[in-house]
Amino acid sequence: MTGLVTVDTEKRLVLVSGRAHPELAEDVAAELGIQLVPTAAYDFANGEIYTRFGESVRGCDAFVLQSHASPINKWIMEHLLMVDALRRASVKTITVVAPFLGYARQDKKHRGREPISARLVCDLFATAGADRIVSVDLHTSQIQGFFSGPVDHLWAQPILVEYVRSRVDVSNVTVVSPDAGRIRVAEQWADKLGGGPLAFVHKTRDIRSPNKAVANRVVGDVEGRTCVLVDDLIDTGGTIVEAVRVLLAAGAKDVIVAATHGVLSDPASERLQSCGAREVVITDTLPIPDEHKFDNLTVLSIAPTLARAIREVFDDGSVTSLFDGNA
Numbered sequence: 544m545t546g547l548v549t550v551d552t553e554k555r556l557v558l559v560s561g562r563a564h565p566e567l568a569e570d571v572a573a574e575l576g577i578q579l580v581p582t583a584a585y586d587f588a589n590g591e592i593y594t595r596f597g598e599s600v601r602g603c604d605a606f607v608l609q610s611h612a613s614p615i616n617k618w619i620m621e622h623l624l625m626v627d628a629l630r631r632a633s634v635k636t637i638t639v640v641a642p643f644l645g646y647a648r649q650d651k652k653h654r655g656r657e658p659i660s661a662r663l664v665c666d667l668f669a670t671a672g673a674d675r676i677v678s679v680d681l682h683t684s685q686i687q688g689f690f691s692g693p694v695d696h697l698w699a700q701p702i703l704v705e706y707v708r709s710r711v712d713v714s715n716v717t718v719v720s721p722d723a724g725r726i727r728v729a730e731q732w733a734d735k736l737g738g739g740p741l742a743f744v745h746k747t748r749d750i751r752s753p754n755k756a757v758a759n760r761v762v763g764d765v766e767g768r769t770c771v772l773v774d775d776l777i778d779t780g781g782t783i784v785e786a787v788r789v790l791l792a793a794g795a796k797d798v799i800v801a802a803t804h805g806v807l808s809d810p811a812s813e814r815l816q817s818c819g820a821r822e823v824v825i826t827d828t829l830p831i832p833d834e835h836k837f838d839n840l841t842v843l844s845i846a847p848t849l850a851r852a853i854r855e856v857f858d859d860g861s862v863t864s865l866f867d868g869n870a
């Protein structure tokens with residue numbers, strides 16, 4: 544090893560959490576074998592947020608976890624305030640852990656006079672004082688370039704694939720992308736599920752109305768096959784439900800849906816429950832309230848993946864090594 548090596552025994556990792564998804568923060572803390580930093584947070588009558596850490600964090604490597612659940616603007620603001628508080632409390636480094644990064648879908652201008660909202664969110668975290676961002680399955684990989692510091696982009700695919708593999712006959716699987724933009728991800732899934740064929744759904748959207756997707760037809764071999772339909776997120780469920788409809792109409796034997804982020808805005812749960820899919824598999828990057836749970840929903844824990852990544856960052860190890868050197 545070249546350079547000057549010092550043995551630093553004073554490093555201290557702290558994990559702090561906002562109010563958006565405390566269960567996930569507790570699970571990550573348990574995986575790391577630590578306690579969350581006690582934190583006070585409340586709302587003023589006019590909606591302003593107050594937050595304060597209950598113990599000194601001076602000199603720490605702080606990981607501040609908040610998933611951008613609904614109400615998304617409130618939880619992003621709380622996340623920013625926690626970063627600001629950490630910076631003013633003299634921590635050594637601040638890593639923003641946003642398992643679901645809000646506004647990631649809005650990563651480009653479709654038409655003139657639109658914002659690039661994902662870029663703005665990254666700029667806000669940089670301004671607040673973040674040194675690094677850790678997130679899971681960003682809508683597109685190039686969002687990593689919207690933040691000038693390091694971004695550790697984690698994948699939920701290994702845990703989703705492991706589970707789905709146990710639920711299907713891999714010799715009869717077609718992996719399906721719900722739109723043309725996600726074919727590369729579907730290819731990686733197909734590789735991991737035994738190299739079966741790929742298909743994609745030709746989806747069109749009216750860019751003037753959010754959450755309105757129409758699946759026109761499926762391209763690829765799905766007749767008599769188990770289709771594994773993969774997406775990064777399910778919001779209102781429109782994309783997935785439309786895709787399931789055309790797959791079953793094209794003769795698919797059955798459909799399993801696998802997605803990382805269960806946003807599940809109304810009426811997603813109702814739609815997914817009755818769409819004809821055998822099972823819907825998501826992770827808990829976002830909280831899933833009881834009223835949004837339904838019979839054929841399976842929720843896998845993302846906490847071990849987050850905890851391992853946090854540990855690697857803290858130890859100056861390798862996050863890429865967690866994903867067979869591919870992430």
Ligand code: R5P
Nearest residue numbers: 754776777778779780781782
């Ligand atoms: C689109 O590009 C995304 O990957 C999702 O397919 C989409 O945002 C899901 O939204 P919804 O569930 O409302 O159709």
